Amino acid sequence: MTRPGRGNQQQQGAQSVARRRRGVTVAPSPLNGVKLELAVGLCVVLMLWAALDRWTSDWLVQAGVLAGGAVMVAAWIVLRAHRVMRRHGAGADRSPADVIKDN
Numbered sequence: 001m002t003r004p005g006r007g008n009q010q011q012q013g014a015q016s017v018a019r020r021r022r023g024v025t026v027a028p029s030p031l032n033g034v035k036l037e038l039a040v041g042l043c044v045v046l047m048l049w050a051a052l053d054r055w056t057s058d059w060l061v062q063a064g065v066l067a068g069g070a071v072m073v074a075a076w077i078v079l080r081a082h083r084v085m086r087r088h089g090a091g092a093d094r095s096p097a098d099v100i101k102d103n
Contacts, residue, residue: 030088034081041073 029035048069052062 030084031081034077034084037080038073038077041077045069045073 045066049062049066052065056062
């Protein structure tokens with residue numbers, strides 16, 4: 001004799017096992033490309049930080065170059081996100097969260 005609902009749990013477990021995919025998956029979003037560009041920008045700034053120690057020992061120059069690189073990456077990400085939101089219909093009356101939910 002089985003308890004009621006026990007079969008339902010087994011079915012849910014089987015479905016969750018069957019849905020597993022290999023690799024990293026991200027929910028569909030119009031901002032996925034911007035997220036990738038953010039990751040690339042962070043990697044570039046980290047590599048720049050690692051290389052700056054060999055180029056110059058002046059901490060002020062290092063801080064200035066890193067700040068400049070970070071500002072450039074931030075500006076690029078803001079511009080790209082704005083362009084994507086505009087393309088996907090985010091206007092003054094809609095927030096980016098509403099646009100992502102709709103897509």
